[in-house]
Amino acid sequence: MTPDESAPADADGGYVHRPEGDADASPDAGTDAEFGTSGWALVGMLVVAFLIVPGAILLLPAAQGIIRALGLTLRDAYLTLPLIPAFALGAFAVWSALRSHAE
Structure with a gap:
């Protein structure tokens, strides 16, 4: 008997992984990760990089x-x-x- 024959199969005959627990739970439901201060700092840097600096480049001839x-x-x-944002x-x-390496 091959490993494929002993594995549960769906109607199409392919392998279906059936994890224990709630099937409707999100993949990140068990993690304690929060957005936190570093996440907001990244959002701020992205706003500067994609909104403020291009706007400043457009205003350079006037300045x-x-x-x-x-x-x-x-x-x-x-x-x-x-x-600067780079x-x-x-x-x-x-x-x-x-x-993240220190944690």
């Missing part, structure tokens, strides 16, 4: 006086402004990985 006061050209500002998200990813 040329401020950009020149910082010692940057318009081209420099277009290149460096997206790096570095922040990268640092957050490293912090999150180290934190």
Whole structure:
């Protein structure tokens, strides 16, 4: 007798896994994971990366006086402004990985 013959089968003859417990329970029902402060920090960083920085890039031509006061050209500002959320998200990813590894 092969292992496939001893396994329970559905009407189509394929293997069906029948876990013990409630079949309607969500997969995360037993975990104690919460969204927490780090989750909201990630949401905030994503808002900055996908809403605020693109809006600031659209407003760069109108803010040329401020950009020149910082010692940057318009081209420099277009290149460096997206790096701010990129570095922040990268640092957050490293912090999150180290934190989850420590737990």
